[in-house]
Amino acid sequence: MVLSPEATATVRATLPVIGAAIDDIAARFYDTMFADNPELLRNLFNRGNQANGEQRAALAGSIAAYASSLVNGAGVPHAMLARIANKHASLGVTSDQYTVVQRYLFGAIAHVLGDAATPDVVRAWDEVYWLMAGTLIAMEAVMYSESEQGWLPATVVDRRQEAPDTVSFTLRPPSPGAFRPGQYISVAVPLADGARQIRQYSLSSAPGRDHWRITVKRVSGGGPDGEVSSMLHASVRPGDVLSVSAPFGDLVLPPGDGPLLLASAGIGVTPILSMLGHLAATGSTRRVVVVHADRAPAHHAHREELHDLVAALPGATLHRWYEDTDGCSCACAEPALGERVEAAVPAAGGSTGRASAQVVPVRVGRADLSEIELPEGLTACLCGPVPFMREARAQLIARGVPASDIHYEVFGPDLWLGRD
Numbered sequence: 238m239v240l241s242p243e244a245t246a247t248v249r250a251t252l253p254v255i256g257a258a259i260d261d262i263a264a265r266f267y268d269t270m271f272a273d274n275p276e277l278l279r280n281l282f283n284r285g286n287q288a289n290g291e292q293r294a295a296l297a298g299s300i301a302a303y304a305s306s307l308v309n310g311a312g313v314p315h316a317m318l319a320r321i322a323n324k325h326a327s328l329g330v331t332s333d334q335y336t337v338v339q340r341y342l343f344g345a346i347a348h349v350l351g352d353a354a355t356p357d358v359v360r361a362w363d364e365v366y367w368l369m370a371g372t373l374i375a376m377e378a379v380m381y382s383e384s385e386q387g388w389l390p391a392t393v394v395d396r397r398q399e400a401p402d403t404v405s406f407t408l409r410p411p412s413p414g415a416f417r418p419g420q421y422i423s424v425a426v427p428l429a430d431g432a433r434q435i436r437q438y439s440l441s442s443a444p445g446r447d448h449w450r451i452t453v454k455r456v457s458g459g460g461p462d463g464e465v466s467s468m469l470h471a472s473v474r475p476g477d478v479l480s481v482s483a484p485f486g487d488l489v490l491p492p493g494d495g496p497l498l499l500a501s502a503g504i505g506v507t508p509i510l511s512m513l514g515h516l517a518a519t520g521s522t523r524r525v526v527v528v529h530a531d532r533a534p535a536h537h538a539h540r541e542e543l544h545d546l547v548a549a550l551p552g553a554t555l556h557r558w559y560e561d562t563d564g565c566s567c568a569c570a571e572p573a574l575g576e577r578v579e580a581a582v583p584a585a586g587g588s589t590g591r592a593s594a595q596v597v598p599v600r601v602g603r604a605d606l607s608e609i610e611l612p613e614g615l616t617a618c619l620c621g622p623v624p625f626m627r628e629a630r631a632q633l634i635a636r637g638v639p640a641s642d643i644h645y646e647v648f649g650p651d652l653w654l655g656r657d
């Protein structure tokens with residue numbers, strides 16, 4: 238799909254003006270839409286991300302990036318659209334809601350640009366909006382047709398403390414359908430003030446089991462406590478039922494037999510655990526370099542599980558960095574560099590086998606990908622705080638890994654979207 242020649246000329250000419258005003262437009266758009274439709278903020282949008290401004294920046298960045306790709310002939314930014322469509326599908330966004338968004342977005346454009354919002358300008362940007370919306374609606378329709386629709390009741394069958402601030406919940410949905418390792422579900426919870434808030438949690442277990450598992454870090458410190466993570470930690474116990482979506486998400490285990498780098502920091506380990514669990518369960522011999530960075534061993538959720546999953550994979554190597562190893566006895570018990578360790582691991586077919594893998598002793602400090610051995614032709618999946626991923630990505634690019642082979646998941650609105 239392409240813009241008409243008239244719209245292309247107008248959009249190209251007004252991109253700098255719209256680009257400069259897009260944050261104001263996004264702010265006005267959300268303010269007016271939520272003033273008239275408060276239920277959207279209470280029940281659909283993430284009000285934490287509205288309060289901290291991240292979602293506004295992500296929406297503005299995505300429209301500007303899409304428009305500039307259309308007029309500069311750069312090709313449709315598929316990765317960006319796939320991420321948005323997956324997020325929308327996990328939230329149950331419907332095609333008729335695009336008309337609501339269009340109305341408030343164009344009201345905001347007219348308000349912010351004033352006289353500069355001539356009929357030609359509005360018409361040209363309306364074309365951009367509907368090209369983008371049409372693509373998203375079509376992608377979401379395919380996703381809806383391939384997955385279970387609506388909110389599913391998932392019974393909590395287990396709850397485990399994985400680290401001082403991190404709890405995992407094992408869930409039994411009505412039919413734990415197939416998912417791709419790395420995908421997430423949305424969880425909708427009722428809050429004390431009557432609002433329903435939705436958050437995404439990566440599935441931290443492998444597919445093909447009769448249950449799903451999520452692992453939730455409680456958000457606290459540096460601002461108001463996180464609403465949903467605090468509620469899940471404080472109130473949800475085995476026997477409770479959570480409303481969850483079907484699995485969605487575009488950061489998935491790269492198919493094939495090629496070498497992998499799976500790098501995570503902190504709670505970003507969750508999709509990586511699912512990928513490793515799948516590789517272990519299918520007896521994979523792929524070359525896999527696993528990197529994990531955390532504050533300290535005691536704060537590293539699923540530390541032993543990560544170790545055991547790597548031990549199940551003959552082609553895997555595990556590198557860990559901790560900012561602080563003080564007072565930890567486990568670090569001293571780590572095997573020497575290059576030593577192969579044995580562990581009881583779940584093998585294909587559900588039995589338990591012994592396997593070995595290379596586990597490099599823990600390092601102190603921040604993860605540094607410039608110093609580890611990496612296989613040629615790897616595909617990288619990164620997940621963790623944005624500064625960690627930025628640094629990892631820069632180090633990989635410096636080592637010759639093409640940007641197109643580096644995939645990542647941001648645990649919030651993706652402020653990188655506009656720059657990819």
Ligand SMILES: Cc1cc2nc3c(=O)[nH]c(=O)nc-3n(C[C@H](O)[C@H](O)[C@H](O)COP(=O)(O)OP(=O)(O)OC[C@H]3O[C@@H](n4cnc5c(N)ncnc54)[C@H](O)[C@@H]3O)c2cc1C
Binds near residue numbers: 459462463504
């Ligand atoms: C694809 C994806 C996968 C994810 N997977 C996981 C996972 O596996 N495990 C996991 O733990 N998390 C995961 N997350 C993150 C998760 O979805 C939530 O974002 C996280 O749990 C925080 O939600 P919350 O409701 O507790 O915090 P929120 O209430 O949403 O708060 C978020 C932040 O906004 C700040 N904030 C809130 N109000 C204000 C205000 N008025 N002013 C300034 N700042 C404010 C809070 O202090 C906090 O820092 C994932 C996210 C995505 C998008």
Ligand code: HEM
Binds near residue numbers: 321650
């Ligand atoms: C062309 C139109 C639209 C564009 C360009 C767009 C863009 C985006 C972007 C960039 C994100 C952030 C994705 C991420 O990084 O996680 C997002 C999330 C979201 N979108 Fe849209 N969107 C559009 C239409 C809609 C519509 C019609 C709705 C429904 C009313 C909607 C509801 C949401 C919600 C609820 C989120 C998650 C917000 C959050 O978690 O803070 N969007 N959208």
